[in-house]
Amino acid sequence: MWRRRLGALLLRSPPSSSSAAASSCQHHRHHLLPSEEPLALNRLARLFTSQAGSDGGNSQKPFIAFVLGGPGSGKGTQCTKIASDFGFAHLSAGDLLRHEIASGSEKGELILDIIKEGRIVPSEITVELIRKAMETSSANKVLIDGFPRCEENRITFERIVGREPDIVVFFDCPEDEMVKRLLGRNQGRVDDNIETIKKRLKVFESLNIPVVDYYSSRGKVCKINATGTADEIFEAVRKLFSSLRF
Numbered sequence: 428m429w430r431r432r433l434g435a436l437l438l439r440s441p442p443s444s445s446s447a448a449a450s451s452c453q454h455h456r457h458h459l460l461p462s463e464e465p466l467a468l469n470r471l472a473r474l475f476t477s478q479a480g481s482d483g484g485n486s487q488k489p490f491i492a493f494v495l496g497g498p499g500s501g502k503g504t505q506c507t508k509i510a511s512d513f514g515f516a517h518l519s520a521g522d523l524l525r526h527e528i529a530s531g532s533e534k535g536e537l538i539l540d541i542i543k544e545g546r547i548v549p550s551e552i553t554v555e556l557i558r559k560a561m562e563t564s565s566a567n568k569v570l571i572d573g574f575p576r577c578e579e580n581r582i583t584f585e586r587i588v589g590r591e592p593d594i595v596v597f598f599d600c601p602e603d604e605m606v607k608r609l610l611g612r613n614q615g616r617v618d619d620n621i622e623t624i625k626k627r628l629k630v631f632e633s634l635n636i637p638v639v640d641y642y643s644s645r646g647k648v649c650k651i652n653a654t655g656t657a658d659e660i661f662e663a664v665r666k667l668f669s670s671l672r673f
């Protein structure tokens with residue numbers, strides 16, 4: 428009850444952005460500018476949102492940002508910058524899956540077949556890889572890049588990890604720009620060819636957009652205009668992350 432009332436008190440509008448790569452964000456409990464916070468309220472908020480554990484209160488749930496966007500929208504590029512400027516751990520679901528392929532495991536063979544087709548790997552596999560990586564990193568703020576890609580991913584994460592994200596950053600990019608970027612990426616990825624790219628775009632529209640809509644309905648999505656140079660886009664990203672309390 429207290430927590431719910433406090434949550435309502437803590438809702439604030441995010442700062443407005445006038446840059447070319449602007450963001451549009453919804454209200455949620457982490458959109459607090461420190462300068463706007465009444466001190467007592469801030470202290471109360473920390474008390475109610477901290478997860479005191481058996482170590483006497485030092486263990487906190489990590490702040491989780493899901494980072495979504497179409498193939499080639501620039502998720503990985505922007506996550507690298509966020510990690511470096513804001514101290515987040517960067518966990519890319521695609522990289523974890525490719526790492527599993529490289530390990531030569533039996534699961535890796537199945538994953539490779541699915542990635543070549545641009546389809547979605549069974550959620551239990553991906554969520555287990557993410558869960559282990561989160562455990563290993565023990566970071567207190569985490570970017571989960573390229574996840575959840577479908578409703579099944581989302582529901583499985585909630586079941587296994589027992590969490591929802593604090594925020595969902597969505598990079599909004601036109602299809603023709605994404606295709607151009609992917610064809611120019613040149614990293615030897617088995618899925619960066621026009622046939623697979625077309626399939627990935629279809630999967631994005633049919634399975635990933637509904638997840639973005641779900642989180643929008645829960646007020647968690649911050650949409651970033653992902654056109655322009657990587658640095659221009661990062662200006663909007665920087666404004667967003669500077670406004671968060673984590």
Ligand SMILES: Nc1ncnc2c1ncn2[C@@H]1O[C@H](COP(=O)(O)OP(=O)(O)OP(=O)(O)O)[C@@H](O)[C@H]1O
Binds near residue numbers: 496499608613653656
């Ligand atoms: N703003 C930008 N303008 C032009 N090229 C960009 C921009 N941002 C990223 N790129 C380039 O586009 C390619 C795809 O970017 P990136 O790997 O970050 O996308 P992604 O969303 O992670 O893609 P995927 O979903 O396939 O992993 C890379 O070669 C990257 O260097």
Ligand SMILES: Nc1ccn([C@@H]2O[C@H](COP(=O)(O)O)[C@@H](O)[C@H]2O)c(=O)n1
Binds near residue numbers: 542572573
């Ligand atoms: N949650 C996810 C994320 C990725 N995949 C598969 O990996 C491919 C590459 O992902 P990137 O984020 O690096 O583009 C993707 O096309 C899927 O085949 C997945 O199944 N589930």
Ligand SMILES: [Mg+2]
Binds near residue numbers: 502503519
């Ligand atoms: Mg990527």
